[in-house]
Amino acid sequence: MSRCPCWEALDVLKAAPDGPVAFGTDLSPAGILAAYRAGVYPFPASDEYTRALNEVVFADQVQEGRIPLVGEESADPYAVSWWSPDPRPVLPVSDTHLSRSLARRLRNRLPWSTSLDRRFEQVVRECRAGRVPLWLTDELIASLVRLHDLGHAHSVEVWEDGEDGDLIGGVFGIQVGSVFSMDSMFFHRPGASKVAVTDLAARFAQAGGVLLDAQRDSPHVHDLGGILVAREQYVRHLRQSVGDGLPMPTAVLPARRLAQPTRAR
Incomplete structure (x- = not known):
């Protein structure tokens, strides 16, 4: 499992083209603005089912470091996925x-x-x-x-x-x-x-x-x-x-x- 302390440390160009490029719960104004400057936007889970689905589908990729966690330690990183589609x-x-x-x-x-x-x-x-x-x-x-x-x-x-x-x-x-x-x-x-x-x-x-x-x-x-x-x-x-x-x-x-x-x- 990899964790990027900030968006500037994330190499979004190496991420998969059609899935989340990161998970993390920082929806502060500063966190959102930093993400947009890196070419990434948030997609918060609308309910507990969606949050749980994020974990079921992507937990292995997070554990392997293919999808990093961004920001501070969080008890629930799967509540917000972050995206940067290609193209x-x-x-x-x-x-x-x-x-x-x-x-x-x-x-x-x-x-x-x-x-x-x-x-x-x-x-x-x-x-x-x-x-x-x-x-x-x-x-x-x-x-x-x-x-x-x-x-x-x-x-x-x-x-x-x-x-x-x-x-x-x-x-x-x-x-x-x-x-x-x-x-x-x-x-x-x-x-x-x-x-x-x-x-x-x-x-x-x-x-x-x-x-x-x-x-x-x-x-x-x-x-x-x-x-x-x-x-x-x-x-x-x-x-x-x-x-x-x-x-x-x-x-x-x-x-x-x-x-x-x-x-x-």
């Missing part, structure tokens, strides 16, 4: 786009608007509502809110009729230099989560950002312009990122601006 799904901000049909709906009849960081915790809790498995635990949400207060975590909100209207979609995640790692998104109207991601790409590009990390591959990601890159390439990009990037614009903006021909495909 990694990403969205280059310059290529993130809406479909032609959604862009047409925005131009013609959807009075939606977007904002940044106006309702961070509400977006996180909307992303958690009704989700199975329930990986957005109370402990993780508390740390994400603290990271938001510190300027590392951000949300985009989609409003049906200005900021005084209904919140109908959103996305949130953590910024590391020129990379923004998206944790989750939600929608209450068809297309609202895609508008949130496209808006995030536009704001992040304006701040000097380069990549949106989608963490998990899906048709939804490819519809928006997502591609797969080798984990080594993704981690190299993270290591080359400097600082926390420039502040993204927070103003409430019309969503139809995202439906211009250069951004709709």
Whole structure:
């Protein structure tokens, strides 16, 4: 059994491409931020059954040192698994786009608007509502809110009729230099989560950002312009990122601006 005292000591590039790269229970704001800077994100067990399943499936690999334990000694390391898929799904901000049909709906009849960081915790809790498995635990949400207060975590909100209207979609995640790692998104109207991601790409590009990390591959990601890159390439990009990037614009903006021909495909 191997134990890494910190994320900087973990060679994530040697980990298996399709399983957890580590186990450990440190969901503190500092621990989460260090993990994202190493190209790793957490997936807390939603219940005792999932925690026990982690132990049953992966205990041998942990004992053999193929999957390390990260952080301080813990009585229950299997409560949180940590992941860094290979390949990694990403969205280059310059290529993130809406479909032609959604862009047409925005131009013609959807009075939606977007904002940044106006309702961070509400977006996180909307992303958690009704989700199975329930990986957005109370402990993780508390740390994400603290990271938001510190300027590392951000949300985009989609409003049906200005900021005084209904919140109908959103996305949130953590910024590391020129990379923004998206944790989750939600929608209450068809297309609202895609508008949130496209808006995030536009704001992040304006701040000097380069990549949106989608963490998990899906048709939804490819519809928006997502591609797969080798984990080594993704981690190299993270290591080359400097600082926390420039502040993204927070103003409430019309969503139809995202439906211009250069951004709709």
